[in-house]
Amino acid sequence: MSVANHPIDRRNFHDLSARMFGQVPPADRIMVWLVTLATAILHLAVAGRYDMMRNELYFLACGHHPAFGYADQPPLVPLIAASTQLFGENVWLLRLPAVVSAVALVPLTAAFARLAVGSRSAVVVAAIAAATAPGLAGVSTTLTTATFEPIAWTAFAYCLARAWLRDERPMLVWAGIIAGVAMEAKYGIAIWLIGLAVGLVATPARRMFAWRECWIGTALALAIVAPNIAWQAAHGWPFIEIIANHRAGNFTGSILRFEIGQVAALNLLLAPLWVAGIVAPFVSKRLESLRFLAIGFVVATIVTIATHGKDYYLFAAYPTMFALGAVVCTRLRIWMVAPWVLATTANFALVAPIVLPLMPPAALFALFEHSHLRPAPDEKAAVGAPLTQVFSEEMGWRELEGRVANVYRALPAAARARTAIFATNYGEAAAIDIYGRRDQLPPAISGDNQYYLWGPRGYDGNVIILINGEPAAWRDRCDTVEVVDHFGVPLAVPFERARPISICRGLHGGLAGAWPKLKRYGA
Numbered sequence: 001m002s003v004a005n006h007p008i009d010r011r012n013f014h015d016l017s018a019r020m021f022g023q024v025p026p027a028d029r030i031m032v033w034l035v036t037l038a039t040a041i042l043h044l045a046v047a048g049r050y051d052m053m054r055n056e057l058y059f060l061a062c063g064h065h066p067a068f069g070y071a072d073q074p075p076l077v078p079l080i081a082a083s084t085q086l087f088g089e090n091v092w093l094l095r096l097p098a099v100v101s102a103v104a105l106v107p108l109t110a111a112f113a114r115l116a117v118g119s120r121s122a123v124v125v126a127a128i129a130a131a132t133a134p135g136l137a138g139v140s141t142t143l144t145t146a147t148f149e150p151i152a153w154t155a156f157a158y159c160l161a162r163a164w165l166r167d168e169r170p171m172l173v174w175a176g177i178i179a180g181v182a183m184e185a186k187y188g189i190a191i192w193l194i195g196l197a198v199g200l201v202a203t204p205a206r207r208m209f210a211w212r213e214c215w216i217g218t219a220l221a222l223a224i225v226a227p228n229i230a231w232q233a234a235h236g237w238p239f240i241e242i243i244a245n246h247r248a249g250n251f252t253g254s255i256l257r258f259e260i261g262q263v264a265a266l267n268l269l270l271a272p273l274w275v276a277g278i279v280a281p282f283v284s285k286r287l288e289s290l291r292f293l294a295i296g297f298v299v300a301t302i303v304t305i306a307t308h309g310k311d312y313y314l315f316a317a318y319p320t321m322f323a324l325g326a327v328v329c330t331r332l333r334i335w336m337v338a339p340w341v342l343a344t345t346a347n348f349a350l351v352a353p354i355v356l357p358l359m360p361p362a363a364l365f366a367l368f369e370h371s372h373l374r375p376a377p378d379e380k381a382a383v384g385a386p387l388t389q390v391f392s393e394e395m396g397w398r399e400l401e402g403r404v405a406n407v408y409r410a411l412p413a414a415a416r417a418r419t420a421i422f423a424t425n426y427g428e429a430a431a432i433d434i435y436g437r438r439d440q441l442p443p444a445i446s447g448d449n450q451y452y453l454w455g456p457r458g459y460d461g462n463v464i465i466l467i468n469g470e471p472a473a474w475r476d477r478c479d480t481v482e483v484v485d486h487f488g489v490p491l492a493v494p495f496e497r498a499r500p501i502s503i504c505r506g507l508h509g510g511l512a513g514a515w516p517k518l519k520r521y522g523a
Contacts, residue, residue, distance in 0.1 A: 035127040036106045043099040048092030049357035054393040054427030061430040069231030071238040071450040076184040098147045102140035112323035126326035132348035135265035135315040138355035145186035149316035152182035157320045169213040176217020180224025195300035199292030245522030252308045261311045269344040276328045277321030384494040396489035397431035405439035420459035424468040447518030461507030468499045479506030
């Protein structure tokens, strides 16, 4: 008997659908699952395109050294990344967890709309919004610390709303677990927690603070994140120094610039939906009970701008606003909603190549060169990227490793055992660690972020292959510096194109003595 005809499987599907969407008509439930299926097909089809991004390589390198934390991130994403590569390098498998996150967000947002007293078209509109917001699709293109934020932030808010609207107090325990796990992926959920805490205090929903389940959930969240906090404390809180240096290079800009960027990144035609989600709880009795969510969103926006966050730092809060805004759509007639939904989907199709690797890199570059579609950089490192920063940072790593391998093999056999490979940044170092295994390259060293804490790995500095180091600066540190090759492909970011590979001989004071001066936290 096929799975499709198996009565138990069909009943389980209907049970799941009923639990999520209540009394929503079957036709609307089917639409939600069709949108979910379309999202899955799209993301699965492109997950293996291009190559590993700089951060993905770095997460793999960190995941191969399991720990309770790393200098610039919690441990969860590196460990997930490493677990996907147990049977060898595979870009598609590496990004499969990101695909699951993107797909699961669609029915969750729809269920949130139903929870907020939406019905019929509300769940469909919410699902389509979650599927067609380019910013949300973009953070799921690669496996990064931001990948799981939309699903985590939405699930946390959903649990709070369900606890309050239905008096399902155990949902607060689940909210605590979600917050703790999310904090193990990225500390960014703290922005959402601050915002929602303010929202709760400012509304009658503050009564949830008196519930025992609220404090059980809080205790569980703290217990989950405690090992990572202890790790940060034991290593001198490197994350604080790194994030302070890194944010200095962000182009957050004025409030107006930030909001224009949000409108563009979340699909221009979806702006009325999330704006309605912010406003409706203040003017509609139907959504008054969920006013704390709207306040939370506004506070999270203020915190993001005040701390010079990048545009995408707030993307994870929008599905909650989509759900609230979709409830407003239940008062609109189908002839008003349908054209808007079609236009929204069409707009997403037009901009999809910017956030998803649908086109060959050369074709995407040509598109950018003959249009105004190239996104504005949101940090110094993105200035001059031929593609988007994410896509340009997926280019050239194998070529870099191959050139370094050639330089390493050209050294006398007796010298290789004591030759260190020093990379200027963690992306270059991780490319050597991940791709260099096939060429039996030694582990790379670097002063950048977590690599700094791993130290010089016992090398004395007598012979160092320098990747991307400025020869003039190193000549003051070494007896001799010789440029032996260059690396970089045309579509890589500027600081990874036409860059030198040099050999330093006789580092003054040795690597151990020079190590503190090579520290590069978040620069």
